[in-house]
Amino acid sequence: MITSVLVANRGEIACRVFRTCRELGIRTVAVYSDADANALHTRVADTAVRLPGAAPSDTYLRGDLIVKAALAAGADAVHPGYGFLSENPGFARAVLDAGLTWIGPAPEAIEAMASKTRAKELMGVEPLREVTEADLPVLVKAAAGGGGRGMRVVRRLADLDAELEAARAEAHSAFGDGEVFVEPYLEDGRHVEVQILADTHGTVWALGTRDCSLQRRHQKVIEEAPAPGLTPELTDSLYEMAVRAARAVGYVGAGTVEFLVAGDTAHFLEMNTRLQVEHPVTEAVYGVDLVALQLRVAEGHALDDEPPLARGHAVEARLYAEDPARDWAPQTGTLHRLAVPGGIRLDTGFTDGDEIGVHYDPMLAKAVAHAPTRAEAIRALAGALDRAAVHGPPTNRDLLVRSLRHKEFTTARMDTGFYDRHLTELTEPAPDPHAPLAAALADTHARSRFGGFRNVPSQPQTKRYSMAGEEIEVHYRHTRAGLEADGVRVVHADAALVVLEVDGVRRNFDVARYGDEIHVNTTRLTALPRFPDPTAQHAPGSLLAPMPGTVVRVADGLTEGATVEAGQPLLWLEAMKMEHKITAPATGTLSALHVVPGQQVTVGSLLAVVQET
Structure with a gap:
């Protein structure tokens, strides 16, 4: 025991x-x-x-x-x-x-399936040996590990060698194994997987399907169970292949067999010989605790002959400290508050006040909704995330809400190219135009309790904020009738709650301030000094580090004075076990290069300057 x-x-x-x-x-x-x-x-x-x-x-x-x-x-x-x-x-x-x-499974079973190349051979699937133009696009993939690390889509044959090198380096850093291979890349496939659980007595459960098609950098973002829209015949085929894979290696414990589904055809991808990040959606639908079952199997107990019956639908969204609009750049800093309302399961490794560091994956939490139908589960999860308090560095919360409400997702027509097609529209800034005023009123109350009305007319109070990359200035004044603010009626204002009436409609604004960082409902602002610092400017074309990390390499032959093209890779940063490409913002001359491989940089460090021509 x-x-x-x-x-x-x-x-x-x-x-x-x-x-x-x-x-x-x-x-x-x-x-x-x-x-x-x-x-x-x-x-x-x-x-x-x-x-x-x-x-x-x-x-x-x-x-x-x-x-x-x-x-x-x-x-x-x-x-x-x-x-x-x-x-x-x-x-x-x-x-x-x-x-x-x-x-977990026996070492021999892990060995048979842990290398994706050997797993494919076991399942009768051959990776590409030599890539030609006719094979494009292809996917470079790490043989070990997962989580999107060591994966690159290659669309031009000329890019293959460089992407192989980058994938090897990233895989070695993440898993201690730099082996990679190449396979065909299907643009419109769905990522569907089968949860398996096997005991030492010969019983293997196929515990339903999951759809994990919404991915960024080949890492899953939104998952659900069961996978929608599969025919009974295709589902049975997926179950049969998953059980066959498990039995082929004498598998014991929890594992996942992954497929790329195109139409009614399933292509074997790999078998993950461990518990998956997205296992909570299966737990919700089947009413089981997969960790408890792992423990029981490890103790030698037998599973029931048949798995429990599925009930309802579950959807999971991964909340990351990252900026999707800036190439998914990971973010660091203090997570001041994380609270998701409404009966949502929240699995997290953080609590209020914890630091989000530079060394590990930026996932903050997984939010899971379970309901009788898919539509109800989606609506519940989107609504809860929309009302969640996520105070700290920028996150993908708005992207998750918009993704869950996107027509392609709600009608189950998504595939792995979802973010390639829709990222721009899903990351368009939509800050609340009244958030800066609410922040200013709350801040004024906290600092001065509004003082008092004076008979002598006073100049308006002015405050400046940065919001969604723009500087905003708000004005308000004390009058005999109370606060007057940009034509908006102030119903109530204190340090934590501001109520404004706009065109006859009252709205509540919850305000939380942490130094210069202010959160108004779901809008994040930064308080700026009243008068800008003229010395805090960088030259046009300056490339600043979007995250803390290490400069792992600089483009071959790149020196100051070189001519560069817009979008040309200049250098690569490693942060949280992932490589991030820094590209030229415009065609011009590299007038300055301030870093070398191996150098540690912080957010905002000046990396290089490209003088546009």
């Missing part, structure tokens, strides 16, 4: 596993890097062990340190979570060799 579980992971998935362990009366052990010393997963575990020596980005890849931590803390089982070492057969063997229970 398992009595104490160490989770060889961090963040949301560690917290998720700990929650089930607590419910079952099992003690919990966390491991943490120096960067995660005060992280939520470290705080909620019964015991926590520091992983010494390694850089924060590599700490959770040190299987030897994790096994040592499990033994030191008295754990008798290890749960790998997802990512990091979750699909590493060597780590699974090290756990078993140490006399610990491995909550």
Whole structure:
């Protein structure tokens, strides 16, 4: 019987596993890097062990340190979570060799499926060996790991070598394995997967389908169960292939078999030998706890002959600290508040006041809605996210709400090219025009309680804000009748709530201020000084770091004085295990290059200057 579980992971998935362990009366052990010393997963575990020596980005890849931590803390089982070492057969063997229970499939099964190239061969699918113009577009893909790392779409043969190099570097950084392969890329395919669960007694469940077609950078953003619009025949075929894949390697535990579906044809992609990020939608539909079932299977218990029946529909959205309009650039800073209303399941590795750092994936939380029908689940999730308080760095919250309400999604006509087609319209700024006034009134109340009315007419009060990339100036004054503000009637104003009447319609504005950062309902503003600092300007054509990170490489032969074309890649930053391309904003001359490979930069650091011609 398992009595104490160490989770060889961090963040949301560690917290998720700990929650089930607590419910079952099992003690919990966390491991943490120096960067995660005060992280939520470290705080909620019964015991926590520091992983010494390694850089924060590599700490959770040190299987030897994790096994040592499990033994030191008295754990008798290890749960790998997802990512990091979750699909590493060597780590699974090290756990078993140490006399610990491995909550996952046998190392041999992981080995057979962890490499996507070997998995395809096992399923009778051959990767591309040599790429020609006729094969384009193609997808370069890491053989190990997942989460979109080490993946590149190549549309021009001339770009293939560079993208192979970039994918190898990213895969090696994320998984310690730089092997990549190439496969055809279907522009209009749907990403559909089957959840499987197998015990040591020969029972294999196909626990429904999921659709994960809405993806950015080949990483899932919105998932749902069951996958809509599949024929019974196609569903049965997917189940049969998934069970066949599991039986082919003697699989035990929870896993996922992924397919690309085009029309009524399914193409095998890979098998993930671990729990998936999107597992909550399956739990909601089938009324099960997959982590609890993983633990039962690891203890040797048998599954029922048949899985439970599915009920209703579930949709999950991943909330990221990132800016979709700026090439999905990850964001860092303090998460001041995270609260999602309305009976929504929220799985997170953060709590109010936590820091979002530079070393790990920027996912803040997963929000899940379950309802009798797909339409009801979508409406509930979109509404809850629309009303959520997400105070801190920029996030993809508005993108999620708009995606959930987009006609292609609501009518289940989406595919993996959804964001390629619709990103611009989904990220068009739509800030509330009255948010700056509400911020100004709340701030004035907090600082001065509005003072009092004076008989001598006074000049209007003026405040400046940055909102959606623009500078906004608002004016208001105290009058005998109360506050007068840009033709808007002020019904009520205090530090946290402002009520305005616009054309006879009253609206409430919840206001929260954290230094110069202000959140008014779902609009994020930055307070600016009344008089701009003329020295705080950069030369036209300046390229500033959109995130903190490391300069991993500069384009070959690029030196100051070189002629560059608009959109030409100049250098690459690595942040949160992903590479981010910095391109020339216009055709011109590279008049300055301020960084070299290996250099650490902060947000706003000057990287280069392109003088437009």
